[in-house]
Amino acid sequence: MQDKGFVTLEDVAGATGLSRAQVSRALRGDPGVKESTRQIVREAADRLGYVPNLAARHLASAQGTNVGILIGEPLNPFQIRMAHALDAALARVGLEATLSLRAQTDEDAVSEAERLRGLRIAGLIMVATPRRPAAIAQIAQRQPCVYVGEHVEIARLSTIGARNADGARQAVEHLIARGHRRIAHITGGIAPGSAERQRGYLAAMAVAGLAPIEVEGDHDFACGRGAVDALLALTPRPTAIFADNDFSAFGAINRLAECGLRIPEDMSIVGFDDVPFASGSHLALTTIRQSCQPQADAAVLALRARMANPSAPYSSRLLPVELVERRSVAAPRPD
Amino acid sequence: MQDKGFVTLEDVAGATGLSRAQVSRALRGDPGVKESTRQIVREAADRLGYVPNLAARHLASAQGTNVGILIGEPLNPFQIRMAHALDAALARVGLEATLSLRAQTDEDAVSEAERLRGLRIAGLIMVATPRRPAAIAQIAQRQPCVYVGEHVEIARLSTIGARNADGARQAVEHLIARGHRRIAHITGGIAPGSAERQRGYLAAMAVAGLAPIEVEGDHDFACGRGAVDALLALTPRPTAIFADNDFSAFGAINRLAECGLRIPEDMSIVGFDDVPFASGSHLALTTIRQSCQPQADAAVLALRARMANPSAPYSSRLLPVELVERRSVAAPRPD
DNA sequence: GTGAAAGCGCTAACAG
DNA sequence: CTGTTAGCGCTTTCAC
Numbered sequence: 129m130q131d132k133g134f135v136t137l138e139d140v141a142g143a144t145g146l147s148r149a150q151v152s153r154a155l156r157g158d159p160g161v162k163e164s165t166r167q168i169v170r171e172a173a174d175r176l177g178y179v180p181n182l183a184a185r186h187l188a189s190a191q192g193t194n195v196g197i198l199i200g201e202p203l204n205p206f207q208i209r210m211a212h213a214l215d216a217a218l219a220r221v222g223l224e225a226t227l228s229l230r231a232q233t234d235e236d237a238v239s240e241a242e243r244l245r246g247l248r249i250a251g252l253i254m255v256a257t258p259r260r261p262a263a264i265a266q267i268a269q270r271q272p273c274v275y276v277g278e279h280v281e282i283a284r285l286s287t288i289g290a291r292n293a294d295g296a297r298q299a300v301e302h303l304i305a306r307g308h309r310r311i312a313h314i315t316g317g318i319a320p321g322s323a324e325r326q327r328g329y330l331a332a333m334a335v336a337g338l339a340p341i342e343v344e345g346d347h348d349f350a351c352g353r354g355a356v357d358a359l360l361a362l363t364p365r366p367t368a369i370f371a372d373n374d375f376s377a378f379g380a381i382n383r384l385a386e387c388g389l390r391i392p393e394d395m396s397i398v399g400f401d402d403v404p405f406a407s408g409s410h411l412a413l414t415t416i417r418q419s420c421q422p423q424a425d426a427a428v429l430a431l432r433a434r435m436a437n438p439s440a441p442y443s444s445r446l447l448p449v450e451l452v453e454r455r456s457v458a459a460p461r462p463d
Numbered sequence: 464m465q466d467k468g469f470v471t472l473e474d475v476a477g478a479t480g481l482s483r484a485q486v487s488r489a490l491r492g493d494p495g496v497k498e499s500t501r502q503i504v505r506e507a508a509d510r511l512g513y514v515p516n517l518a519a520r521h522l523a524s525a526q527g528t529n530v531g532i533l534i535g536e537p538l539n540p541f542q543i544r545m546a547h548a549l550d551a552a553l554a555r556v557g558l559e560a561t562l563s564l565r566a567q568t569d570e571d572a573v574s575e576a577e578r579l580r581g582l583r584i585a586g587l588i589m590v591a592t593p594r595r596p597a598a599i600a601q602i603a604q605r606q607p608c609v610y611v612g613e614h615v616e617i618a619r620l621s622t623i624g625a626r627n628a629d630g631a632r633q634a635v636e637h638l639i640a641r642g643h644r645r646i647a648h649i650t651g652g653i654a655p656g657s658a659e660r661q662r663g664y665l666a667a668m669a670v671a672g673l674a675p676i677e678v679e680g681d682h683d684f685a686c687g688r689g690a691v692d693a694l695l696a697l698t699p700r701p702t703a704i705f706a707d708n709d710f711s712a713f714g715a716i717n718r719l720a721e722c723g724l725r726i727p728e729d730m731s732i733v734g735f736d737d738v739p740f741a742s743g744s745h746l747a748l749t750t751i752r753q754s755c756q757p758q759a760d761a762a763v764l765a766l767r768a769r770m771a772n773p774s775a776p777y778s779s780r781l782l783p784v785e786l787v788e789r790r791s792v793a794a795p796r797p798d
Numbered sequence: 799g800t801g802a803a804a805g806c807g808c809t810a811a812c813a814g
Numbered sequence: 815c816t817g818t819t820a821g822c823g824c825t826t827t828c829a830c
Contacts, residue, residue, distance in 0.1 A: 182581045183521040184807035187822045246517045482801045519823035
């Protein structure tokens, strides 16, 4: 109630006539407390408005309960959803999340990891940041870590990702099944998972005996627009585009519309990620959905394993993805 | 380097032959330290990989350096940008941000505020959450607070917002200048600022001698779609829509397209917020831009004033907004 | 300038 | 079951 000071364990102890230690045990649900006592303590704590001082708790107890999360692109809705899912998964097992939005560059990611270490976090989850293996390794060697986004081969680092190559295969096969043969791919640059998606695209095209058509991109709206210009200059023109993520797909759609081409009649498009906007855009985008919560759950599981035994062998899990059919794909016009 | 323990102030003290206290002072930039000493200390700290334990620091020092941020809608890009801007503004004055993504409902917001209080945060910034004044008041009476989103009349609470009413006026006047007279408004429900935007819309329509046409909404994609159905049933039909935010504008656009209407030829639309997607959507949306960083800076300024003097009178600032012309507005078809 | 000592609020052995 | 005793790592008077 008062602003001047906080209610401490001592206050609750005084109010109940118990010792600090016993009150602490009661509040934390430690087994060695009579149930009636626990009642009294809880009630007193409530009445006094006691809130445990987490700083003191962390200081006193060896093992922290708080894990850091680094987010590479805070404006990417997929990553925010992931942060949210991680937060939920962590809460479910009694851990707290401390989120950093300031880890866009590799350099920032490293310094943020250092700052979080000052919080004496019990572990760290990196979501698609940093990008250079050396930076990842530097962070990973200092605390229990899990990397979410793709598999990275680094000692003592567990990784969680989606079956990116498989998703790309599904996208290509879907397009082929609709009758497309000239299927272009807008790549994703250094974004996590992009190399795999490219591999999947190339493999699926090869299996079908089709010639790959690749345009470089970087997961950005602008690159999608640029890619369209490059693609429309080709003869014969591709009839379908598999974009490495939804944003570049949106960019492509945008430019296509400007050029007077209709989707899906003149060009089919498949994206990747299924960001909320994919279903809610002007054009409902057919895309590959990455599930968030399962990846988050797996990440927390892996992190806990590592926290329990820091020298445990690293693990790597790739979770399934699924094609979500909407309205950006149709059969190509006959040649 | 070692995982077993952390490097502490004690270690740095041992390595330099100084006392803990002096090392602490040196590292924090306390004036009472010889410059040569400071050099030595810094170098030793670096070499040893010392990272101050923030938990211990918070515990020992009375005034915290860490402020909590509550976000109402983590999936709303505008709010994430705001969090990001707040984080930057805080960092600029030596404060750290602890972000909570778990404050969607009023109830969660209150409990998250409690949890953050356990971190002994020096202050709290609420971004559009909670919504009920009673809940806001409950949080605000316990720590220095600033509410970002709209003005709320509560003792000891400073508020920051945008000139929502003015933005609505600009939108309506822009539409009127293009020749529209039947201008509908999709409202925003209980969302922060919506009441003001509605007020601005009503006032601007009244000034122009036009009859208001309102459809209820809730800032959601779906409500925009529903609103269009309601609007198209009207005779005569409105020729323009002012949506309370960009999402409902996108929903309206989506439904309009399904109904075979073209934008802006058959219907003009103005949104509110200027989310990143507004410029990068299939259709570039004319909208009212809220500046993020200035609001964030103002929020931090207000919070610091309140931290310095908890009983200072509350302040309230409304920041300007601007119309961003893109391609969703045109003159109406002649009747 | 620098060091010694006293906690901040809590948990974790250890005794009872 | 409950109380006592030590600290966790840091900042902060207060001496020197």
